[in-house]
Amino acid sequence: MLELFKTNKNHFIGVDFGTSSIKVVELSYTDQQTHLENYGFVDLNLPSHDNSIKPASLEQALNDSLKKLIIKMNARPAATYVSIPGFSGLVTIIELPDMPDDELTKAIQFEAHKYIPSALDEVAMSWEVIERKTNAPKLQEQESMMSKLKFKSESKNKTTGKIKVLLVAAPKKDIEHCDRLVSGSGLEVSAIELETFSIARSLVGDSTGTFLIVDVGSRATNIILVEKGVIQVNRNIDAGGDEITSAIADGMNISRARADVFKKGEKDMLNGNENAIIIPVLDLIVGELRRIIAAYKEKNNNSVIEALIISGGTSKMKGIEEFFNRSLGEKIQIGNPWRSIVVKAEVAPFVKEIGSSFSVALGLAMRGIDDYKRK
Ligand SMILES: Nc1ncnc2c1ncn2[C@@H]1O[C@H](COP(=O)(O)OP(=O)(O)OP(=O)(O)O)[C@@H](O)[C@H]1O
Ligand SMILES: [Mg+2]
Known part of the structure; x- marks a missing residue:
């Protein structure tokens, strides 16, 4: 009898606290297929760069908004996965000479100092050897090591040569903040991960080949190079859709509200005469993409990048494909x-409209399914 009140074992919830909205998705896994059970979002209407909002009131506002959304969705209790923003953390590859595992732990902590400005005891860190002239692990293996971002040591045998280590770190205070945002909502947090992993999982998964993802959100842009299912490069840029709106408002001397309407309208503002207004914002992103592409090709004998995948709410902007091309x-x-998810016919049009703004939330819930399949 008690089973009835327990968490549904094959249901998983992903919660993305984006700057412009909270997105929640509930997936289930039955008959070897992933099904969309429920989804919801709430616009936050919080100015993303307003420093006058106190962190405590912002936290309270997010916590209240999530609670209301969960009630509205009538979401069932399920294992819940929550993201922290890409710009909060660090995902990087470091190359080291091969060495015994106990030395490796020390060497990685030493290297980590170069990348992480805060004291190491304030940072949750995990790492994984991804190349030792053996096959690199797939995203699923990266996921397991990311679990709650706890430090984990490696136990592989000594070999000679060079090794590549994937280092992942995030401030403990950001992880705790995330935990607090969910508290009281009735959701049971199974894991917290950097959204970089969620995006890569939902958009690329285990696909072979190399993909360059650019998730343009509201405040930030997350760029991720994934090769054979393994994250190789990650960069976060402090510019996104919000800045495009500001550029349109300033350039056309109109209010932000009107600029937002223009931005989301049918007119292509990226490839026509008006594009001079927006180009400076997008140039930051394009410049970084160019550098990543050039470095990848130089290191990999001009290997082909299968595709540049555009994600996030800003991917809906008219003409964005042509602009990046x-x-x-x-x-x-x-x-x-959504490509691998079974969606009921009546919700299909809504899902199409939502598109890749749910990349993070879906990737999080998919992690639950990956964990479930592995058990
Ligand atoms: N049809 C559209 N055309 C252009 N931009 C759009 C459209 N729909 C939404 N956007 C923009 O997408 C952005 C929101 O995207 P998204 O939901 O991915 O961001 P977020 O996750 O809330 O933010 P962040 O990831 O930066 O924290 C906003 O700037 C919004 O104005
Ligand atoms: Mg986002």
């Missing part, structure tokens, strides 16, 4: 994180 000459795809 013109700027970079790469093959462009608009990301579709």
Whole structure:
């Protein structure tokens, strides 16, 4: 009898606290397929760069908004996965000479100092050897090591040569903040991960080949290079859709509200005469993409990048595919994180409209399914 009141074992919830909205998705896994059970979002209407909002009131506002959303969705209790923003953490590859595991732990902590400005005891860190002239692990293995971002040591045998280590770190205070945002909502947090992993999982998964993802959100842009299912490069840029709105408002001398309407309208503002207004914002992103593409090709004998995948709410902007194609000459795809999910016919049009703004939330719930399949 008691089973009835327990968490549904094959249901998983992903919660993305984006700057512009909280997105929640509930997935289930039955008959070897992933099904969309429920989804919801709430616009936050909080100015993303307003420093006058006290962190405590912001936390309270997010906590209250999530609670209301969960009640509205009538979400069932399920294992819940929550993201922390890409810009809060660090995902990087470091190359080291091969060495015994006990030395490796010390060497990695020493290296980590170069990348992490805060004291190491304030940071949750985990790492994994991804290349030792053996096969690299797939995203699932990266996921397991990311579990709650706790430090984990490696136990592989000594070999000679160079090794590549994937280092992941995030401030403990950001992880605790995330935990507090969910408290009181009735959701049971199973794991917290950097959204970089959630995005890569929902948009690329284990696909072979190399993909460059660019998730343009409201405040930030997260760029992720994934090769054979393994994250190789990650960069976060402090610019996104909000800044595009500001550029339109300033450039056309109109209110932000009107600028937002223009931005989301049918007129292509990226490839026509008006694009001079927006280009400076997008140039930050394009410049970083160019550097990543050039470095990848130089290191990998001009290997092909299968596609540049555009994600996040800003991917809906009219003409964005053409803009990135013109700027970079790469093959462009608009990301579709729903592609492997069974969706009821009546919700299909809504899901199409939501598109890749749910990449993070879906990737989080998919992690639950990956964990479930492995058990
Ligand atoms: N149709 C559209 N055309 C252009 N931009 C759009 C459209 N729909 C939404 N956006 C923009 O997408 C952004 C929101 O995207 P998203 O939901 O991915 O961001 P977020 O996750 O809340 O933010 P962040 O990831 O930066 O914290 C906003 O700037 C919004 O104005
Ligand atoms: Mg986002």
